[in-house]
Amino acid sequence: MIRRQALLHLLYWFAFAQGGVIAAVLIPVHVLIQGILGPLGVVPVVDRHYDTWVRVLGNPLVKLYLLVLIAVPFFHFAHRLRYLLVDLGVPAAKGAPAQAVFYGGAVLVTLVTIWVLLTTVPISFG
Amino acid sequence: MPANWWTRSRRYFLYVVREFTALPLALWLLWLLVEIKRAGDGPARYSPHGSAAFVVFSVIVLLFALYHSFTFLTLAGTIIHLRFIDRPVPASLIVLSQFALWAVASGVIAFVLIWFGR
Amino acid sequence: MPDKKVTIQATRFDPDRDEKPRLQSYEIPFSDESMVVLDALNYIKSHVDGSLSYRWSCRMGICGSCGMMVNGTPKLTCNAFLRDYWPRPVVVEPLNNFPLIRDLVIDMDDFMHKLKSIKPWIIRKQEIPLGGGEHRQTNDQIDEFRQFSECINCMLCYAACPVYGLNNEFLGPAATALARRYNLDSRDQGLTQRLPVIADTEGVWECSFVGECSVVCPKGVDPAKAIQQTKLDTTMRFVLPFGTRE
Ligand code: SF4
Ligand code: FES
Numbered sequence: 358m359i360r361r362q363a364l365l366h367l368l369y370w371f372a373f374a375q376g377g378v379i380a381a382v383l384i385p386v387h388v389l390i391q392g393i394l395g396p397l398g399v400v401p402v403v404d405r406h407y408d409t410w411v412r413v414l415g416n417p418l419v420k421l422y423l424l425v426l427i428a429v430p431f432f433h434f435a436h437r438l439r440y441l442l443v444d445l446g447v448p449a450a451k452g453a454p455a456q457a458v459f460y461g462g463a464v465l466v467t468l469v470t471i472w473v474l475l476t477t478v479p480i481s482f483g
Numbered sequence: 484m485p486a487n488w489w490t491r492s493r494r495y496f497l498y499v500v501r502e503f504t505a506l507p508l509a510l511w512l513l514w515l516l517v518e519i520k521r522a523g524d525g526p527a528r529y530s531p532h533g534s535a536a537f538v539v540f541s542v543i544v545l546l547f548a549l550y551h552s553f554t555f556l557t558l559a560g561t562i563i564h565l566r567f568i569d570r571p572v573p574a575s576l577i578v579l580s581q582f583a584l585w586a587v588a589s590g591v592i593a594f595v596l597i598w599f600g601r
Numbered sequence: 602m603p604d605k606k607v608t609i610q611a612t613r614f615d616p617d618r619d620e621k622p623r624l625q626s627y628e629i630p631f632s633d634e635s636m637v638v639l640d641a642l643n644y645i646k647s648h649v650d651g652s653l654s655y656r657w658s659c660r661m662g663i664c665g666s667c668g669m670m671v672n673g674t675p676k677l678t679c680n681a682f683l684r685d686y687w688p689r690p691v692v693v694e695p696l697n698n699f700p701l702i703r704d705l706v707i708d709m710d711d712f713m714h715k716l717k718s719i720k721p722w723i724i725r726k727q728e729i730p731l732g733g734g735e736h737r738q739t740n741d742q743i744d745e746f747r748q749f750s751e752c753i754n755c756m757l758c759y760a761a762c763p764v765y766g767l768n769n770e771f772l773g774p775a776a777t778a779l780a781r782r783y784n785l786d787s788r789d790q791g792l793t794q795r796l797p798v799i800a801d802t803e804g805v806w807e808c809s810f811v812g813e814c815s816v817v818c819p820k821g822v823d824p825a826k827a828i829q830q831t832k833l834d835t836t837m838r839f840v841l842p843f844g845t846r847e
Contacts, residue, residue, distance in 0.1 A: 359796055359801070359835075360802070363800055363801045363802050366802055367800065367835060367836055367839055370806060371836045374559075377551075377555050377559070378555070380508055380548075380555070381555040381585065382556075382584060382585050383592065384512070384552075385545060385548040386588070386589035387515065387596075388511055388544050388545045388548050389545055389593075390593055390597065391515070391518075391541075391596065392511065392538070392544065392545065393538055395596075396531070396532065396533040396534075396541075400597050400600075401597060401600040402596050402600040403596055403597075403599050403600040404531050404600070405531050405600060406600070407522070407526045408526070410522050410531075411522050414519060426512075427515060430509075431509065431512070433505065437505040438502075438506065440809040441499070441503065444489065444502070444767070445486055445489075445499075448767075448768075466513075473519055476523070478522055478523065484698070484763065484767050488766065489763070491673065492673075494812075494816065495763065495811070498812070498813075558810065558829075561829075562829040562830055562833055569741070571744075
């Protein structure tokens with residue numbers, strides 16, 4: 358019933374919506390704590406010390422959480438920025454090549470995130 | 484249509500700002516990814532980001548992040564239509580519950596980030 | 602105040618003589634606080650310049666034919682009070698995003714085709730014979746779609762929509778809202794016939810939720826909501842395990 362190209366758009370939108378929720382609910386507190394209060398020394402934060410940061414990063418649940426936190430919003434960003442380009446007068450951002458670049462970019466970020474999470478600190482249950 | 488159509492009205496402009504929030508948020512998450520990667524540098528060489536420039540950058544990102552959260556949760560709340568015991572749930576209640584979810588999640592994450600950082 | 606005046610700047614365009622539209626200024630008496638922009642146009646037409654062309658009919662916000670840009674915002678001119686603009690001049694232009702025919706008259710063919718393409722009538726898989734009685738509905742069932750049935754096809758939402766301005770293949774606000782009006786109607790069974798149009802690439806997915814359509818709608822239809830809900834419903838039908846993937 359729905360054309361294949363339109364089905365693709367349905368999936369883009371679905372990923373966009375998921376990413377939007379994750380970004381809205383999770384990102385502000387990370388920016389506040391890790392980007393502002395931590396560096397200013399107002400509160401202790403896990404990533405201020407090597408020991409605490411590595412201990413937390415080894416936890417498989419934390420790895421899974423970080424994957425969701427970082428990877429999923431990129432599907433939201435990719436979608437928004439592609440549409441923003443169209444709005445600002447770049448109709449080329451509509452085409453299949455642009456779709457491949459933007460959503461492919463989000464897939465790439467996902468893969469890199471998985472790779473970083475699996476290779477930097479070994480999984481431990483400490 | 485001229486490419487600067489969005490400068491013609493305040494609401495158009497705010498819409499473009501809303502869409503633009505994606506860029507600073509993406510940059511900040513990429514920073515987080517680097518921070519994770521640097522944990523592989525070993526205890527001697529690891530030092531967390533903390534320059535004044537980075538804090539200023541984070542403050543700007545936080546403003547965009549809050550704008551995204553407010554607009555996204557409000558708009559999503561008006562779209563979702565739920566029924567509870569045969570009655571449609573009012574949009575204001577859905578929006579409220581989403582903001583509550585946001586608050587609770589933020590509290591839990593803040594606790595974990597700080598507690599395990601002692 | 603006996604001689605209060607108001608300045609109206611109206612678009613003039615004669616396709617046989619003019620290369621592009623221009624604004625013409627008229628100063629007319631602002632005799633009555635309840636005067637609307639349409640009254641001013643009617644005054645010009647009957648007392649100043651009989652050649653001024655524009656559409657109108659009901660003068661009471663029902664027929665949807667008097668939509669124009671008033672100081673840059675799409676408005677029903679029969680519903681735009683001069684007192685809200687006075688003493689500034691009032692600039693009246695044809696609706697944005699549509700081809701211009703003459704003066705303040707735009708070509709609405711595109712919208713008419715879109716309206717027809719979503720089949721805005723009740724579709725039954727099997728017609729019930731007339732003798733079979735009426736299709737009954739509860740108040741709750743009517744509340745589901747009532748808001749979306751208020752549309753008067755004034756096209757203000759299309760004039761406000763930058764997405765339509767950038768790409769007039771986009772199905773657009775009012776047509777999608779009307780499709781939703783029928784899809785939500787408990788008597789209707791035409792969803793699968795409308796899906797290929799509303800859920801196509803130039804259908805709801807083209808919309809980036811600027812939301813201006815709902816701001817300018819004089820009837821409280823909220824087409825932006827209709828579009829986003831259509832996205833959500835269509836997606837859910839597809840991704841949920843018990844969804845139907847026709
Ligand atoms: S949805 Fe509102 S603005 Fe759009 S055509 Fe209908 S009545 Fe006019
Ligand atoms: S003249 Fe009918 S809506 Fe204005």
